[in-house]
Amino acid sequence: MKLILKNCNVLNKETKDIYISDGKFSKEFPESEADRVIDVKGNLATPGLIDMHVHLREPGQEYKEDIESGTKAAARGGFTGVCCMPNTTPVVDNAAIVRSIIKRANELGYCRVYPIGSASKGLQGEELSEIGLMKEAGIVAVSDDGKPISTAGFMRKVLEYCADFDVPVLNHCEDKSLSGGAMNEGPVSTSIGIRGIPSASEDVMIARDIILAEYLNLPVHLCHVSTKGGMRMIMDAKARGVKVTCETCPHYFTLTDKECVNYSADYKMHPPLGTQEDVDAVIEAIEDGTVDMIVTDHAPHHQDEKVIEFSLALNGIVGLESSFALSYTYLVKTGRITLDRLMDLMCHNPSKLLKLGRGGMEIGDDADIAVFDIDNEFVFDKNKMLTKGRNTPFDGFKLYGETMLTVMGGNITYEKLC
Ligand SMILES: [Zn+2]
Known part of the structure; x- marks a missing residue:
């Protein structure tokens, strides 16, 4: 397959034609040799995006999402690589499941999937999972995400064991003994009568993991950090040379707990939406380098699990198809x-942490590329999403950065413009 993408605004630096042959970026060749020539009309071209925190729900919860719908949604978001969390049914705790997920994703071909x-x-x-065998089968990290690694003693074991295998450890930061509520604890939760979760639930776990990482001199990665206190501790730890990295999600720099006043569970996730102070701190942490990655924590649920009483609804929102546009609109624009x-x-950064070797756009690199329209506003429409989930708080948002085209390994995986 030979492909020419004409008039690409490459990273807002230069406009040029991109040539792709046999799945790689290639030298110029005559248009007559191309299977397809696509004029992308000056739209922004970037390396394919990587999301290191996604719940694809397969195996076992295909009524929420499956590898096909999840990777199609990823491609529509401009992603060419996603990491899927292991809290499926059964849990991804052995090599056979790892292999089956990779095989299924490869058969489908919409997005690279790194379990x-x-x-x-x-x-x-x-008890530790079969981490060595899973690494041989293709995992890129370990995590109990959805749940925290709850005791410090077990976390120490995980950090030490994974260091031997050179496998990053990703922890979901929550102290369960503090987190019985359904939204952020504060004036809003009090006023609408919903039991709150104090930001201390997240902060206590962040503090513990930083203490362990510093004591053991081993790396730790903190998932979906959302609080002002958490960001401050991570910034301090990094300044001391502690090997800590962290991610945040678009909802933590765009929405506050005030959104919960309408009792819609599309604003319910873990950690919960914080205050304006938290949002400001997250944006500052993105600016100053404290935050290493933006991830989605894409968490599709069935409507029956979300369109119910707020306190009973499951945690999480979908994010693959809105992540780039929200990030571009709220941070770059x-x-x-x-x-x-x-x-x-x-x-x-996700490619580096997980050693994926992605993000290159030089001749000979795998042709993973995304094209976005950053000049024209569009209205985000939840009914056009390719994920099975409809649980997004961003329906109707006016954004910049709609995906026009995604190419993974030289194959077109999503196409809006023709
Ligand atoms: Zn989590």
């Missing part, structure tokens, strides 16, 4: 960060 194995068998937090920094957050 994350569970740290503990069955996510029970007691506003002048808070540069496009290059956004590319670090959404491609190069």
Whole structure:
């Protein structure tokens, strides 16, 4: 397959034609040799995005999402690589499941899928999973995400064991003994009568993991950080040389707990939406380098699990199809960060941490590329999403950065413009 993408605005730096042959970026060749020539009309071309925190729900919860719908949604978001969390049914705690996920994703061909194995068998937090065997089968990290690794003693074991295998450990930061509520604890939760979760629930776990990482001199990665206190501790730890990295999600820099006043569970996730102070702190942490990655924590649920009483609804929102546009609109368009920094957050840094070797656009690199319209506003429409989930708080948002085209390994995986 030979493809020419004409008039690409490459990273807002130069306009040129991109040549793709046999799945790689290639030298110029005559148009007559191309199977397809697509004029992308000056739209922004970037390396394919990487999302290191996605719930694809397969195996076992295909009524919420499956590898096909999830990877199609990823391609529509401009992603060419996603890491899937192991809290499926059964749990991804052995090599056979890892292999089956990779095989299924490869057969479908919409997006590269890098499984994350569970740290503990069955996510029970007691016995280590088959981490070495899972690494041989293709995992890129371990996590018990959905749940925290709850005891410090077990976390130490996980960090030490994974260091031997050179496998990053990703922890979902929540102290369960504090987190019985359904939204952020504060004036809003009090006024609408919903039991709150204090930001201390997240902060206590962040503090513990930083203490362990510093004591053991081993790396730790903190998932979906949302609080002002958490960001401050991570910034301090990094300044001391502690090997800590962290991610945040678009909802933590665009929405506050005030959104919960309408009792819609499309604003219910874990950690919960914080206050304006938290949002401001997250944006500052993105600006100053404290945050290493923007991820979605894409968490599709069935309507029956979300369109119910707020306290009973499941946690999580979908994010693959809105992540780039929200990040571009709220961070780059506003002048808070540069496009290059956004590319670090959404491609190069996750690739580096997980050793994926992605993000190159030189001749000979795998042709993973996304094209976005950053000049024209569009209205985000939840009914056009390719994920099975409809649980997004961003329906009707006016955004910049609609995906026009995604190419993964030289194959077109999503196409809006023709
Ligand atoms: Zn989580």
